[in-house]
Amino acid sequence: MKRRYFRLACAPGPCYRPAMQRFDAIILGGGASGLYCAMHAARRGLSVAVADHSAKPARKVRISGGGKGNFTNLRVGPENYLCANPHFVKSALARHTPWDVIDFFTAHGVSYEERDHGQLFTLEGAPRLAGILTEQCGRLGVAFFLGHDVDVADSSGPFRVRAGAEELSAEKLVLALGGPSWPQAGGSDLGFRLAERFGLAVVPPRPGLVGLVFPKKLRSLCRDLSGNALVAMVATGDAAFTDPLLFTHTGISGPATLQASSYWREGRPVTIDFLPGQPLAELVETHRGSNVLFKNLLARVLPKRLPAHLLSPGTSETPVSQLSGEQVEAAADRVHRFTFTPAGTEGPVKAEVTVGGVDTDMISSKTFEAKPVPGLHVIGETLDVAGHLGGYNLHWAFASGAACGQSL
Ligand SMILES: Cc1cc2nc3c(=O)[nH]c(=O)nc-3n(C[C@H](O)[C@H](O)[C@H](O)COP(=O)(O)OP(=O)(O)OC[C@H]3O[C@@H](n4cnc5c(N)ncnc54)[C@H](O)[C@@H]3O)c2cc1C
Secondary structure, X not given: OOOOEEEOOOOOOOOOOOOEEEEEEEEEOOOHHHHHHHXXXXXXXOOEEEEEOXXXXXXXXXHHHHHOOEEEEOOOOHHHEEOOOXXXXXXXXXHOOHHHHHHHHHHOOOOEEEOHHHEEEEOOOHHHHHHHHHHHHHHOOOEEEEOOOEEEEOOOOOEEEEEOOEEEEEEEEEEOOOOOOOHHHOOOOHHHHHHHHOOOOEEEEEEEOOOEEOOHHHHHHHHHHOOOEEEEEEEEOOEEEEEEEEEOOOEEEHHHHHHHHOOOOOOOOEEEEOOOOOOHHHHHHHOOOOOOEHHHHHHOOOOOOOHHHHOOHHHHXXXXXXXXXXXXXXXXXXXXXXXXXXXXXXXXXXXXXXXEEEOHHHEOOOXXXXXXXXXXXXXXXXXXXXXXXXXXXXXXXXHHHHHHHHHO
């Protein structure tokens, strides 16, 4: 059968006729899911090749968690993931628990600390996690083809891959190419383009775990408050997260915003409660006898310059003892239900994850094989699975990588 190669990356290569190297499985992408998958497959005796355009594998793992690697979470469940089919993640999560991930890394000398919400961070630093994954693959004989663009043959039968000057073939091909977030750390949309090439549907991708940009009319808030943080509830649609919120020079960020951003859709409003669990009316009542100006009372519980942006000038300068019921109600509305429509997100360059990806209806939740394309598998962030902030994305990469590697 005549084979046609399609070039998936830009660099035009010289004319060459390399010898074909055969493997049981070729994994495209040497990130968190690809390396974990390679390791599990190689442990079963399979010959495995990993091809990646980065010269160093697992670049996102190296920078994860601000360099501290939030590598899993003690409380992982399907509710921590966005996926068009919320049941899809259940099987892999049940088969590879946080303790499996902890056992693997601690067996290789990693120690860790637990932070808020069950998040586990390594004490040795994130690069060590990447080092362990790479070393284990090396020990198990996984062949690496790094630092080159990748081509895949557009044909049936054994999959054929070109990685730089090398030509590889295998009966199994795994797309572990992540998503386009953080292109500066190797992210690209190759996984989606390839999946579509193989006839798989892709849920339109968008940036997740990313800062939100204020519309023009709220930019003065950034000027006055950039760098200030407080605990707030950020909500959009049915999703609401109470966590620290940070004002940036373009809008808002911090954990509460990042979590909500994954659920945000262009044109939809976002609501902030700046005093979650602390009704403003009660605060006013406890200070009813006081002549302190309302803006100064609020400055005790909010960043100092925020009240001026929330209250009308008249209300702001009124002593608490003289506030009318209507003024309190209007102020409570602004403080607890501050609603705006973001101009956008900070985009893929700042997004920790890509929401959307290969439609999971086309993928077996047990083996991660594409139902319409025998031998083709898709794992990790390339799938339409995005985790909340807190170690859930690396956990998904590991859980899906393990399930796939054990079934190849
Ligand atoms: C700054 C940052 C911090 C993060 N911190 C955390 C954290 O602390 N905890 C957490 O759970 N998650 C974190 N994440 C998310 C997590 O890193 C990813 O969800 C996870 O790495 C996804 O694993 P993956 O294997 O699917 O993709 P990746 O790890 O991104 O691996 C994909 C691989 O494919 C390769 N590739 C991509 N395009 C091409 C191409 N065109 N040709 C050849 N190779 C290609 C890449 O070089 C990469 O090695 C963070 C992400 C970022 C950007």
